[in-house]
Amino acid sequence: MPWFAGLFEVSAVARGTLFVMTGASGVGKGTIRAQVMGYLHKSLHYSISMTTRAPRPGEKHGQDYYFVSKEEFEARIARNGFLEHAEFVGNYYGTPREPVEEALDRGLDVLLEIEVQGALQVAERAPDAVMIFIVPPSLSELKHRLLLRGTESLEKIEKRLAQARREMEAAHNFHYVVVNDELGSAVNDFMAVIRAERLRYPRMREAIAQALTHDPEIDAENAVLEETIRKAGS
Numbered sequence: 001m002p003w004f005a006g007l008f009e010v011s012a013v014a015r016g017t018l019f020v021m022t023g024a025s026g027v028g029k030g031t032i033r034a035q036v037m038g039y040l041h042k043s044l045h046y047s048i049s050m051t052t053r054a055p056r057p058g059e060k061h062g063q064d065y066y067f068v069s070k071e072e073f074e075a076r077i078a079r080n081g082f083l084e085h086a087e088f089v090g091n092y093y094g095t096p097r098e099p100v101e102e103a104l105d106r107g108l109d110v111l112l113e114i115e116v117q118g119a120l121q122v123a124e125r126a127p128d129a130v131m132i133f134i135v136p137p138s139l140s141e142l143k144h145r146l147l148l149r150g151t152e153s154l155e156k157i158e159k160r161l162a163q164a165r166r167e168m169e170a171a172h173n174f175h176y177v178v179v180n181d182e183l184g185s186a187v188n189d190f191m192a193v194i195r196a197e198r199l200r201y202p203r204m205r206e207a208i209a210q211a212l213t214h215d216p217e218i219d220a221e222n223a224v225l226e227e228t229i230r231k232a233g234s
């Protein structure tokens with residue numbers, strides 16, 4: 001058996017990569033995620049979060065979030081059913097653990113879109129996770145987007161902005177920073193991170209093993225070419 005045969009076995013069960021996207025409320029995480037998932041829906045599993053916040057008009061249970069009661073959320077915390085969870089401006093938000101583990105075990109990449117405290121928990125518990133911080137071009141622009149989105153009261157917007165200012169100080173804990181100024185560029189940058197991470201050595205073992213194989217058709221052509229060169233030289 002050739003020495004590289006084992007590489008095939010390892011790659012067959014290679015775990016997927018966990019991508020964690022975070023950043024201030026209103027910075028554009030949901031917008032970037034929707035576009036990225038549009039491109040990568042076959043290879044990237046989006047983890048649907050659980051929350052105690054009330055659904056906004058148009059939001060659907062099981063699609064945008066699993067909307068649950070405080071009691072249900074706390075029961076899940078008690079049985080260690082979250083990969084991470086956090087309280088954000090008066091509500092609980094959390095990532096159900098099982099679907100994420102299952103997808104990663106199947107070799108699928110997983111995307112979490114969560115707030116900063118939860119992201120820092122994931123960084124601690126899953127050191128291989130790829131941490132991506134989204135920042136606005138300025139705090140003024142961030143406020144502008146929250147005002148235009150019109151989903152929160154002015155008081156809640158001020159709370160989210162104060163939180164955003166504090167969270168920006170945690171930026172050094174992340175591997176990548178994407179500035180969401182022009183949306184298309186931000187989506188491109190995000191996709192570039194995913195592409196680069198998929199080219200890391202552990203994910204490329206199969207390609208290396210493949211690079212060490214022979215193709216009989218090309219080998220036959222090579223033999224003819226060799227023979228032609230040899231004849232021309234003699």
Ligand SMILES: Nc1nc2c(ncn2[C@@H]2O[C@H](COP(=O)(O)OP(=O)(O)O)[C@@H](O)[C@H]2O)c(=O)[nH]1
Nearest residue numbers: 025026049085086088093094095113114115118
């Ligand atoms: N820690 C954590 N944060 C989450 C989760 N799901 C969503 N969030 C974050 O909670 C914050 C508030 O979310 P939401 O109420 O939907 O408001 P929006 O993101 O401003 O539209 C955002 O920063 C989300 O990214 C989760 O599962 N865990």
Ligand SMILES: Nc1ncnc2c1ncn2[C@@H]1O[C@H](COP(=O)(O)OP(=O)(O)O)[C@@H](O)[C@H]1O
Nearest residue numbers: 025026027028029030031145149180181182183
């Ligand atoms: N690059 C951008 N330029 C202008 N507006 C944006 C951009 N990205 C997102 N938005 C808008 O800003 C608001 C907040 O974006 P959203 O994706 O809901 O943020 P988050 O999920 O981080 O809270 C939305 O109304 C969205 O359409």
